[in-house]
Amino acid sequence: MPLKRLSQLAVPVGIVMIIVMLVVPLPAVVLDLLIAFNISGALLVLLVAMFVNRPLDFAGFPAVVLVMTLFRLALNVSATRLVLLDGYAGKVIETFGHFVVGGSLIVGLIVFAILLVIQFVVITNGAGRVAEVGARFALDAMPGKQMAIDADLNSGLITEDEARARRAEVHAEADFYGSMDGASKFVKGDAIAAVIITLVNLIGGFAVGVAQQGMSFGEAIETYSLLSVGDGLVSQIPALLLSVATGLIVTRSVGKSDMGSDIIRQLGANRMPLRVAGFAALGLCLIPGMPKLPFVLAGGVLLLFSARLPKDEDVAAEAAADVPSTALATPDTPELLAEQIQVDPLGLELSADLIDLVDPSSGGDLLDRVKSLRRKIATDLGIVAPPVRTRDNLQLPSRTYAIMLFGVEVARGEAPPGTVLAIGDYLGSLPGVPTQEPVFGLEAKWIPAELRSQAELSGATVVDRASVITTHLAEVITAHAARLLGREDVRMLTDVVKRTHPVVVDELTPAQLSLGEVQRVLQSLLAEGVSIRDLVRIFEALSLRAARTKELDPLVEAARMALGPAIVAPYLVDKALHVITLDPQLEQRILESLRPSEHGHAIALDPDTSQALLTNLAQMAADVENRNIRPVLVCAPQIRAAVHRLVSPMAPRLAVLSYQELTGADQIRSEGVVGAEPRLVHA
Template sequence: MALKRLTQLGVPVGIVMIVVMLVVPLPAIVLDLLIALNITGALLVLMTAMFVARPLDFAAFPAVILVMTLFRLALNVSATRLVLLDGYAGKVIDTFGHFVVGGSLIVGLIVFAILLVIQFTVITNGAGRVAEVGARFTLDAMPGKQMAIDADLNSGLIDEDQARKRRAEVHAEADFYGAMDGASKFVKGDAVAAIIITLVNLIGGFAVGVGQNGMAFGDAINTYSLLSVGDGLVSQIPALLLSVATGLIVTRATGEDDMGSDIVRQITANRMPLRVAGFAAFSLCLIPGLPKIPFVLAGGLMLIASSRVQEAADAPAPEAAAPALASADTPELLAAEIQVDPLGLELSADLIDLVDTNAGGDLLERVKSLRRKIAVDLGIVAPPVRTRDNLELPSRTYAILLFGIEVARGEAPPGCVLAIGDFLGSLPGEPTQEPVFGLEAKWIPAELRSQAELSGATVVDRASVVTTHLAEVVTQHAARLLGREDVRMLTDVVKRSHPVVVEELTPAQLSLGEIQRVLQSLLEEGVSIRDLVRIFEALSLRAARTKELDPLVEAARMALGPAVAAPYLVDKALHVLTFEPQLEQRILESLRPTDHGATIALDPETSHALITRLAQLATDVENRNIRPVLVCAPQVRAAVRRLVHPIVPRLAVLSYQELTGAEQIRSEGVIGAELPAGAVA
């Protein structure tokens, strides 16, 4: 606990002491100690930058650059104060001014200038550019990364904790590269400050020595100028180390090991480049006048390294490669590769904002809510929706996939909302149709939402359009989405609360496959299978007499009773279309059994006239914003549905026994026995 407390206070106290150094004179011996600490700290930062496997492992690096830069500038100020006041700034600066550059002002200035060119022109500018580009690309890639994380979460590949951790890493990466873009400016500014401070020290030292202390011109140069150059060199060495560390961090790609191991492994991974470099070094020995021994040694080292690479490759490669190749062909891996997602949603590049929570996108949350709503409405657990971007889609387009095949497509233009209504002519925008019901609509700018609502239009945001369209597709294809494993899961749920019902039904009377066919038939007609207990009880009774699909489905529908007609009730009234008794009798007499259930075998002319009249009546009723249902005898209901569904898919077919939930039955039309001339409405 004490160590943690000391760690928390260490850096703040250190920064305060740095600020104090700017105004309080330091003794020369203390300055020597701090200069040594500065150089050692810069070397430590450089080594840390080299040994991290990922840039984010050194996430504090931008702050370290700022603190180290401020520390170095404070040392410059303290050294300048001692040079100008005492003509002496400690042993370190004195040694750099006399011994390192040989006591020559010209040599010191040249070395100092070279260090500045290396740091400022080469390393700092390059690192700054890489940091800027890295920050830009990282921020641009954030929505795609977040969408990939949410898609993996929705598909069940990762759990909530893993998703939360990966989101934090994405945000940390963006923050890090953004901070590095700013930190590189500190390094560049430090190089400029070094030039200015050194020039001020040269001019100030000469002025103090000659003007204030009355020293000779040569003595002033020997005393003050060399100390100023020494101070500049002492400050530029740690500055250069930090610049190199900055360059290493921003150019470091994420790897499995530290930088040194990655570089050596990747350079020596192939023996051919080493051999070419070795023979090239030997060939340079043929040039007259060049020394032979250095190039022979360099070429020999390259060839020795290439032979070692070859030995290492020959030894473990076959043993290591064999399991890898074998594992790549295992049935489990191949099966995982060929699996398709039951339900998918693809977005064009300009629709990524719909899933970007930072931009206010909530599509993924709505999709999760949609799965819950489908479970409540239909009684099935919809598979996770695999959401991803698709660069091949046209702009502002989304596509809904079922088992990898596109089944629906729509548009959701950025910056727009969908206005639905009859009086949209005065609103600017792009005319379109609502994707589910085909209503006349218009994509209008989002800022005109209030105006559209005042004009009586229904305004829907883009995420709602996509979610509604997805819900309609799931409802239409619910039968295909109900797999055998889903049936087992639902059966297990019922068994926990009603074990006798399940044990009596399966496997003694019906297999899971036969139960699946019944449930799929119910879902195909929009009947919810949420009340599985009553469905299983009805199937158990009917399965004792027959295992044919149609009777089993009718038994399940009868057990559900009012729930079948409930979706079509309007103010507790049911709007129905019916057959005249004579026509219904002809239909009953024309029933023919087939492998796929009973079908109606009327003559083609009568069938065509019946379907045409029925479609006309249904359209007329729907134009009055009423959803009708066709009602007939239970013996012919399944066959009638097979006849009319391909032509009038939105028309539900109910039997007379399924009308018990309606308080009022309102006839909207009757199809006559004499067709086509005898049909009456």
């Protein structure tokens, strides 16, 4: 039979045989053989536990403990059967009863009791407590570890395969410590069972010997007590070995090598403790009546060991010679400090009670949605949004999240656990916490998740917490897309265009415009919500206009003119564009008041006219929006950029277009005209 097939069948067949042992009597010779295997197997498990580098390297240990415990109990049952029936349970138990305890019942019982105290009170209880705490800590740290893995994946520090392997290791660690918590209960139960089985053997043996075998009381005590104690010792020695192995596994921290090597290396890491301990042992010899030889030997060994260790200076020099690059990893090197002070362009911070949103085991899919959001942003705006570094922030209030931009908080919202967001006008009958939808400011309410169907039946729009956060994040990215477009991003986008249209790129940059000037144009387009996906058309338009001027506003208007149909498309309703226009006299006054500035032309109207224009425009736009129509403001291309700078602080959602950009609309419907005086002139 192949070795692989044999290994697959060995454990199932062995468990079945153990179950059979509980029912079928065993000959004494077979019992001796199985007891030898039991002791040897327990010793093997102990040694393997000592030589692993980390607990997960022996992930099958909880199952091994269960099988070994069941095997040992089966041996107890078989030995009890032989002791009570025949008064003989094999040479191994007889030898333990006579040789190990000296043939004395009192000595045997005392040794047996001491072994039980060591196993049950000290080792088993301690191992069980460590396993319980380890399982709790592993489960509590699991969401944070998964979030760190996903954050590293989103930032490109690790690959998908590495992230998958690290996630599997996190799950395996949690499962291992949870299993160890249960395995420690098996060991504790085994210790209790050993006491009961020994008492049953003693009492049952006396009864059988006196009542059935016709033995005298003293002869029954001598025969069955030694066999019972021998059986208990034979069982408790491997049980003690397994208990020690359990304690070693659950207290084993991750190291670079096996436990023995780690302990010796750490004990010998410093010469001074060894010297102090050696001189202290020699000092004990000065106590009157104290034997000198043991302490002289102990102190001498410690001093000899400390003398053979290298000096601390030699260790440091050797480490520096062996690893010359470690200087780069010291905390105060400029390279590492420069790396640590890097600011993440985008960040999402979650309070402690929102960790379930990023925990796949709890159904959290926020990180997957954020990755999908980056793809959507690339499709809509034409930019590659930087990775969103997601982390927990214990300083945030409960149920709160914060969106960071270059290390500064730009938005904050709430996502109470166990709730969904209901948006609508008829939410009074639903229990929950009133709030406002974070993007559009709509009236909403956080309601219990189990009332979702009821809210939908009442006509409300129901959104889960992850969707609320993702939508909020998308709005922040769109609103700050211009700031997120860096010089390296422009270089990357230019290289992508150059692969398919090399002539367009070579003609534009660096011959006519520098990369920084192209970046300013693209940032201006993004600041007004214009997608820059069609870089080929943008670069072609810039090439033509850059031959005459390099001013920002004319370059932006040239690019917008090339993108006219794409700019108009989001505002079309049934192929019709609803526009608000400026009175011709007001346009002329604005044109005459234009003044150049570092960021383009600015409008220098008198304050009363400017305030009247903004007030009337805001009122007219609000009236149109109340009819579920999204209007746009249209003006001459020469003043369009300046008008947008004037209007955007008061009406950030009002798009400002030029007449030359209206080529994509089949119909143009006028919604009103803003006059030169502080009044509204309706069409």
